[in-house]
Amino acid sequence: MSSSLAEAPDLICQLDSVQGVVDSLTAVRWKRHQDAVIEISEHGIVLIVEETTCLQAKVYLKRELFVKYEYGAEGRPRFGVSLGLFVDCLNTFCVPSRSNSIEIRYPGPDMQLLLKSIDSSNSCIYADIRTRIPETVSWDYNFEPAGNPLNFTVKSAALKEAIDDLEWPGSSILLTLQPTPPSVIFKGEGHGDLQIDLMYYSNTGLLLAFNCDRLVSHRYKYKFLRATTSNIPSSVIRENRGSKLSIGRGGMLKVQHLFSVARPSLPHPHIDTASYQQPSRIAYIEFFVKPEINEEAANDVN
Amino acid sequence: MKFKGFLTDNGVYLLEKRILHALEKTGKIWHIYITETHLSFLHNLLNGDGIQSVAQFRKQALFDEYRFSSQNDAIAFSIDLSLLQRALRSIIATAGTDDGNKYEMKLVKKLAPHSHQALPFLTFETQGYKSAVIQDVPISKPLSRPDLLELQTALQTAQVIPTCLVQLSDMNQLQSFVDRMKHVGDALNVSISKYGDLHLQISTTLITLGAEFRKLLVLGEKADMPVGDGDSTAQTRMQRAVLRGDATSVQVSVKHFFKSLQCHLAKPDCAYFGIVNQGSCLTVIFDFFIPGTRLRDNAISLYCRLPVLDPGSS
Incomplete structure (x- = not known):
């Protein structure tokens, strides 16, 4: 060819x-x-x-x-x-x-x-x-940290479950990170209220990392939040790595997943596969979700 | 018009565990066609469009006693395959696991509940340890003589064997491939060459997706691949073979093709693909070996015919 x-x-x-x-x-x-x-x-x-x-x-x-x-x-x-x-x-x-x-x-x-x-x-x-000439130059979602980093890492399966559970209350989800007590709060308000708290101290296996020095809170459209986890194949969810969520300037939410792209359970000719996970054989997936424009939640609440 | 037979253990298992399981995927309503020597399941033979399937058994493959009489040399009726399957499952469960069970199968006319008219049934009777179970599977009225003739003609047409067949033994791979491929398009180009190549391709305005299986065993007309062709791409190779007259190409529905591969559930030992009469239809033949050998079991034949799509309609 x-x-x-x-x-x-x-x-x-x-x-x-x-x-x-x-x-x-x-x-x-x-x-x-x-x-x-x-x-x-x-x-x-x-x-x-x-x-x-x-x-x-x-x-x-x-x-x-x-x-x-x-x-x-x-x-x-x-x-x-x-x-x-x-x-x-x-x-x-x-x-x-x-x-x-x-x-x-x-x-x-x-x-x-x-x-x-x-x-x-x-x-x-x-x-x-067949390929196309891309129609628009994709708008770059510049993710800039707003001051000290605001992020947390949570088990992917738990994140997916939490977001799935938030489906019924409605279209808008308030995400809050607070330093005391260190926790992440998802709150759905709509047809009803549902609040999911991920407490850093009470369940160390759930939140793998937590960085937050001030209270911050933003609203995101549920359907966009859902898109960040809903299509992850169940085989990957079963692997249950961590997903990292960061909030940047203007409330931009970044959701990062890591997927293993190694060949599953096929013996590698040179390396013992039993305890082996090549760090380079990871695909990175990033979602950027813009917050809803809303007076009460647009600014960081200090 | 009489039919009565005793199915063997092997016969019942062959039908219930393998054959019906596969046939059911092709269609719900089938004709059962009984002659002095054979019992066959025929699907869609009287219909021009859609996939046609035939599963034919020599009486010895299923029965140890077989009594048949008809003025027309054959009896045919239609049956709902899922009901037949349920009846067979039930008689297997009743008979238990001992060898040498007798499974009687016969055609009867009975008064159905809430009816004053006697209706035809295919009846299965088996003796359990303490009980006997009779299953009446409702069937259509036997086909009239003209209809029967039409069915016989269709069966003869369906039995035409392509002049060149290629053998594929790894059906799992093909099946999983076609299963995934059907998301991409609807019309599948199937090309078969006398060199032993089977080439499948879906082509739409956005994508061309294809698979080529090479160096397959060829039955019937063979040819040697011209030197130098081995290095070109699958598409060019097949185009050249078609131009030379060493290959035939047809377009069929991906759904039909996938359905025909479902016959794999009957656990055949290999499959043959061939194109009949310069492209009038694609035939897929599934072969069973005599257990423990590599010899073809002539008592069972299972094959499908896939109608060719009009190239203009795709």
């Missing part, structure tokens, strides 16, 4: 765990038809999805995740794809109980994203995905 191309493509990379990438991308798939922008650089691949300038999600697939990563472009090529189609397509490469090594190449002769399986000489799966 490379012979038909006049010059080297911008990117040729190989991946030996498609499932991990499918999981990571599924986590940011909060509706059926979503346009995503993919940005390639020498550091890896970033996929960005946005919703009406209130919610943005980024999936970072660092080059360390790839078995091979050959970057030959200048600048940072960006292109648009349909996220649903991309995930469904990648998913076809995941054949259970087999290793799924694939090669990703960009661009093809017609600017497509080309994928093909490379683990068997007698069977091959391939895909050409």
